[in-house]
Amino acid sequence: IASEDVPVIKVGAVTSGRALDKCIKRFDHGEDWRERPDTGYVIGATPFATCTERLQNFAFDTVIFDEASQITVPLAVMAMRKARRFVFVGDHKQLPPVVLSKSVLNSSGFSVFSKLITKNPMTSTMLSHTYRMNQVLSRWPSDHHYEGKLIAAGANASRQFALPEFPKKYDEILDGKNAFVFIESPGSNARTANRAEAELVVDLVATAFDAGLSPGEIGIVTPYRSHGKMMRGMLAQKFGRLIEPIVTDTVERMQGQEREMIIISLCSTDKQFIQAIAPFFFQYERLNVSITRPKTKLILIGPRISSDFSAGSHDVELQAMIDSYRSLVSCATACRTGVV
Numbered sequence: 001i002a003s004e005d006v007p008v009i010k011v012g013a014v015t016s017g018r019a020l021d022k023c024i025k026r027f028d029h030g031e032d033w034r035e036r037p038d039t040g041y042v043i044g045a046t047p048f049a050t051c052t053e054r055l056q057n058f059a060f061d062t063v064i065f066d067e068a069s070q071i072t073v074p075l076a077v078m079a080m081r082k083a084r085r086f087v088f089v090g091d092h093k094q095l096p097p098v099v100l101s102k103s104v105l106n107s108s109g110f111s112v113f114s115k116l117i118t119k120n121p122m123t124s125t126m127l128s129h130t131y132r133m134n135q136v137l138s139r140w141p142s143d144h145h146y147e148g149k150l151i152a153a154g155a156n157a158s159r160q161f162a163l164p165e166f167p168k169k170y171d172e173i174l175d176g177k178n179a180f181v182f183i184e185s186p187g188s189n190a191r192t193a194n195r196a197e198a199e200l201v202v203d204l205v206a207t208a209f210d211a212g213l214s215p216g217e218i219g220i221v222t223p224y225r226s227h228g229k230m231m232r233g234m235l236a237q238k239f240g241r242l243i244e245p246i247v248t249d250t251v252e253r254m255q256g257q258e259r260e261m262i263i264i265s266l267c268s269t270d271k272q273f274i275q276a277i278a279p280f281f282f283q284y285e286r287l288n289v290s291i292t293r294p295k296t297k298l299i300l301i302g303p304r305i306s307s308d309f310s311a312g313s314h315d316v317e318l319q320a321m322i323d324s325y326r327s328l329v330s331c332a333t334a335c336r337t338g339v340v
Helices: 075-079 112-119 137-144 195-210 226-242 271-278 283-290 316-330
Strands: 008-011 025-027 043-044 062-066 083-088 180-184 220-223 247-250 257-264 292-300
Touching: 062 075, 075 083, 075 112, 083 112, 137 180, 137 271, 137 283, 137 292, 137 316, 195 220, 195 226, 195 292, 220 226, 226 247, 257 283, 283 292, 283 316, 292 316
Parallel strands: 008 025, 008 043, 062 083, 180 292, 220 247, 220 257, 257 292
Antiparallel strands: none
């Protein structure tokens, strides 16, 4: 918006401005913007901020809800009160909002976007071009989640992953021709933390570093906080503050972000444990968020699910999720690492 020469500011706490371009000013309150024009400007804020003193005296022509699949109905209503029309931009095939409150207002657990698109499908428009993933990485999510309508476009569409220097090892895994690679998780009894897998991830990152990949171009995704904490600790021990630009976190915190290379570390190898948490582990939305974060390189480290692993005869939806994971693994390039 700023690059189009539209007057724009961010209203919010100091921490809300960390990722902003330096040309965009941040204010604690909208009233602090002394040079605000009478018309034709944009203010960035959270839905909640529109109902606080930060923006209490403001009304808008239009409110655009970005990442609307992460916004609950009560939060949406807060901002809708301040405008005459609304545009909701989101993806109901990705994770819904995390709701901590047990309030009756949030009891449905659905996002405003999911409700709108389910009840009024004819009023929605699909943005069919992805400017993040290249055409190889976009193929599987397009076929399995977006009815084959998602198309890679722009500068990344035909671009391949390329390291400035040839890697000292893992050359097959880091080869640009293999955009999507699967590595079977090491070990057999891991649940929510897997030291052997964490060591493998750190070694992959170190190899990419040595070959010239910037830390800010790497993202590591895992389902579990404990496994993420283990990997962050190992990375810090090996690289110190150099690892700060690397995002190593759960899927929920990675949603909305992108990196040149994404490593998904699913961690679990204990088949009984995976069976017990199968609805969480194989959740469509969780996997979809994870695999759609990279631009040119996706490395999936996870269990290989055998044909005798099933959800049981009565849970058709869960069985479809398990089959979807198998399909995802089968479309990747299988690589060995020597880690047992």
